[in-house]
Amino acid sequence: MNAGAAQVSGAMRAEIASSWRRAGMSGLRPDSGLDRLSIVEFDPDSRLRVAATPVLDALAERLIGTTLCVALADSACRIVDRRFTDLRTERALDRISAVPGAQFTEENVGTNALGTPLEVLRGVTVHGREHYVDALKKFSCYGHPIRNPVTRRIEGVLDITGVAPEANPLFAPLLQRAVEDIEQRLWEGARQSEKRLLQAFQQTARHRCRAVVAFGDELVLSNRAALDLLDPTDHAVLRDIASTAPSSGELARDLVLDSGAPVSLRALKVGGTSDGVLVELTPRSRTRIPRGRAAARSRSSTPDDRLAGLRTSREPVLITGEPGSGRTRAAMLVAGPRAEVLDAADVVVLGKRAWAERLDSVTAGALVVERIELLPGTLCARLVRRLAEGPRVVLTSAPEADLPDVVRSAAAICPARVDLPALRNRHDEFAGIARAVLTDLRPGADLRIAPSALEALIAQPWPGNVRELREVLRTIAERRTTGDITVQDLPAAYRSPGRAARLTGRERAERDAIVEALRITGGNKVHAAQHLGISRTTLYNRMRAFGLPR
Template sequence: MLRPEIARSWWRSEMSGLSPEAPNLRVEPDAVDRRSRLAAAAEPVLAELAEQLGDDGFCVLFTDRESRIVDMPIGAGQLRDRLEGLGVVAGGVFLEETTGTNSIATAHELRRGVAVHGEEHYLEPFKRFSCYGHPIIHPVTRRLVGVLDITCDTGNDSPLLAPLIARAARDIEERLLQSTRRAEQRMLAAFQAAAAGRSRPVLVLGEGVVLANPSAVELLDPVDHIRLRELAVGIVHRGIGSPPPHTVRSVELASGREVSVRFQAVAPGAEGVLFEFDKPDGTGATARIVGSARRPGVRTTEPVPGMPVYVGGEPGTGRTRTVQSLVDGGRTRIVTLEASEVAVHGETAWLADLESTADDQPALLVVEDVQLLPDTCAVRLRRLIERPGLWIALTGAPLAELTGQGAALAAACPAHIDLPTLRERTEELPELVRAMLDSLGAGDRLRFTPAALAALAGHPWPGNLSELNAVVRAVAGHRSVGDITPWDLPEGYRISPRRRSMTPLERAEHDAIAAALRECGGNKLHAAKRLGISRTTLYNRMRTLQITT
C-alpha cells in the first residue's frame, strides 16, 4: 500500500497523461542560469556536502524555481552515468507531469521535504533508486527557488539522508539571506545616488524590493511595476566584470502616458534594476482615451440628450451604470423595464406596462436586455423609439453578437456604446480597484499590492466588473487595514500573474485549453485529445499561457 502522499502524487501523474513506462521529459539547457544567486549560495554548501559523502554511491543535484536541473555537482561515476541516461541532465525539467513521482518533482509540488523509495516511483526506470528532496525557500520572499536532492541505489538507502539534505537546504537558504541583504544594500546605494538632488522619477525594482522617490510614486501605478519588470528581463547578469549597460525605451504606462525610461542593473551581475524616467511635463505625455470621456475603456458614438442610444456589453460590464451616467447628475427621472419580465408576466402585461410608462413621459425610459424580447414586444418597442419627445436607452448583448429583432432594435438607435470586457481592460485594474475601495469607504485604509493586482490581471473575469466588485467587497470584508497580497484574495483568484499581456488569439487559446481541462476533469491526456493536439504541445501551451490545474 502506497503512503497517502505518494498515492496522491501517482494520481496527479496519471491525470497528467503520463505513462509509467517512460518520462515525458523536457530538456531546456539554454534556460539554465549557473550564475544565479541560488547557484552562488549553493556552491560552498555542496562542496562541504561532497567532503562528507566522499566517493560513496550518491548523487546530489539541485533545481531552479521552474524545477529545471541546474547542476549535478556531486555524483559517483557509474550512478551518474545511469541517471544521465534517464534524463537527469542540466536543463531537464522534473515536474510530476514530466517525470512522475520522485523527490524533485513531488517536493516541488508539495513545497516540503519528500523521500521516495524504490517502488514508490511512478516511472518504472526510476524504481531502482531511492531519493530524498527538500525545497529551498527564499528567506525573504518565502517563494520556492529550487529543490535540493540526493539520490542513490535502493541498496544504499539510509534514513539519515533526509536530515542531511534538509540541513544542506537550510544552509543554502541562510546564504541566500546574506546575499539578499548585500543586494538590498547595493540597490539602496544605487537608488540614493540616482535620486539625490533630482526631481525626475527614479525607481529600483528587485526581488521583494521596491524603492521609489515621490515623483515615481506619483507617476507609476502598481501594474506599471509588472510591465517594467518584464521590460528588464535578462539584463541583470549582462556585463559581468564591466560597467552595467543601460537601455533606453519608450514605455506606455497604465495611465496612458508615454514616457522615456533609462534602465540598467544596479551593479555588474547584481540583482535589481534601476529605472530613471524623463520627467513628464504634461505636454509630451498624452493620455490614451478610448471613446467616451465619462468612462475609460468605452467605445462609443457619443449620444446627446434625447437621442435613442443602445448600450451593449457582456453581463457585468456596467451597462446600467453607463445608462445612468447619460442623465444630468442623477437628478433626472429614469424608469427602467426588464425584458426578462416578459417571461414572468406575459407579453400582454409587459406591453401594457411599456405603453403606460411611455405615456407618463419619463425623462429617460430604459429597457434592459432587449435581446430577450419576443418579436411582438420588440416590434412595438421599435415604434416607440421613433416617437418624438421620448428618450429611450436600450441595453443588451454586445453589438457583434446581436441577431434578429435585437439587432434591429440596436440599429434603430443613432447612438451606440459598446462596453469592453474587463479582460480587455486589465490595465485599468488599479484605477477600478481604487474606485471600488473608495465606494466602500476603505480607500484610505487598504491598498492592493502589485502582486495582488497581477494575480487579478491573470483572471479571465467572466463576470466582468460585477465579479471584480464582489472580490473587492470580499477582501474588504476580512481585512480592515493594510496591504492586500495575493493570499488575501479569495482562493480562486490567487493565480500566478501573466508574464505579458495576451493577444486576442492567446486569450482564445487560453480559454479553449482551460475549458477542455475542466471538461476532462483535469486529465491532460484526454484534454489534448479533445483539442486535437499532442500532449507535449498541450504542456508547452499551458506553460506559455500560465495555465495551472
C-alpha cells in the same frame, strides 16, 4: 481509483499515500511512460542556478566513483541542472526524461523527490517501491526544498538519487547541508543585488528635479521628488508596470497617476540584480486633474470616455466584454437610467413569442438588450429589424470573437462599439476602479486600500472581473468601516501576489491565452488544450507554473 493507486494502504507512510492520491487524481497511471515528457525553457542565469553552481560542483566531486546523481529544480519543478559521474546513470536518467527542462511535478511523474517536496514544503525521502510510476521504482531518492532567506519563498528543490531499493540514510544530512550552502549564497547574492540597486538609484537620483523609484524583490527606494509626486497607491501600479520591463533596453510609456497627474515613465532593469528595476517619472504638465474627474484624466481612449461620447448618439451601440466586466453598467451609462431592459437569458422563461412581443412593444425611449449571444436565430433576425426601425438600441454581448455566426448579423449593424477590457488587463486603472467600487459599497466611509493590499489585488487573475472584485471588497466592507484595508483584511486566496506578479511580458501573454481558452471552453481543460494546440499535460504544467486554479 486504478489498480496501482489501490496499493495505497495503512502500511504506507502518510506523506507517500497522500502523494499517490494526488497523482491518481491528476489522471496519471502507474504504467504511464516517462519517455516523452515536455521539455520547457528555463533561465540558465537565474539567481538559483548562480547560487547553486559552486555547491553542485562540490557535490559532483564527492560523487566520483558512485552511481549517484544530484538534480536541481526551480520553483516550477523544472530540472535546471544535474550532476553525475557515471555514464550508466546518465542513460538511466535520460530514459525517464530526467533532463534539464523537464518538469517533474507530481502531475507529470507522480511521487518523486522533486515534485513531492514542493507539494509538502519539506524534505522527503522516496524509496524505490514508493514511487507512483513504475518507471521510477528502480530509483531511491531524497529531495529538500530551497527557500530564499530574504523572501522565504520556495526557490527550488535539490535532489540526490541512487539506483537502489532503499535510500541511503546519509542522503538527508548531506543534502540538507548543501541546501543550507545554497540558501547562504542566495542571501549573499540578495545583499549584493540590493547594493547594485542602491548604486543605480543614487546615480540616477542625482538630478533632484527627476522623480526616481527603484523596485527590488523586497526593497523600494524613492527620492524626494518621487515622494512629492506619488500617492501610496501609485507604487503598486508602478511596480506592476516595472515588472514588464525587458531584460535589455527600456520600457517607455505615458500614464496618469492616482492624483490625476499625467507623467511619462521610463523603466530599466538593473544589471547584476535578480529583478531590480529603476523607474524615472517626468511630469507631462504642471496641471493636476482633480481625482474625482476620472473620466477626464487625459486618457481619451478609456472605455468610460468612449461611453460618455456615445450618450448623445442615436445609432445602435454594441458593448462587448467578458462576464463581470461591467457590460450592464456601461449600457445604462449610454442608454440612460430610464431605458427598457431586455435580457436574452429570459427567452427560456418567457418563451420566444412573449420575448419578441416585449421587444416590439418598445416604441419610444431607449432599449437595452443584454447577452445577445444567447439569442436563437429567429429572434436575432427580429432584433436586426428593430435595429433598423428604432428606437435607440444598446446591445451587450460576449467578446465579438465568441459570438455565434447567427448573432454576428445583429452585431454588424452597430456602427458604434465599445470593448470592455478584462480587469486583469486594466492595471493602470485598477486603483480607481477599486476605489469606485468601495465608494459604491460604503458611501461616505473612510476606507482606503493600503499599497501592499492593492499590489496583491492587482496581481490576481480576476476570472470574474469587476463583479468578483466587488464581492471581495463587499466582504471586507462588511467587517471594516474605516481605516486602511491591509493584506490581512483580504480573503486568504487573495493575500499573496502569487506567481503572476513575477511573470515576464511573454509569460503574461501565455497566461492570458490560457485563461482565455479556458473561458471559451467553459473550463474544459481537454478542449482548452486542443484550442491552444498543446497537450493536456502541457496545459496542466503551464497552469501550475502560472498559479492558475486547477
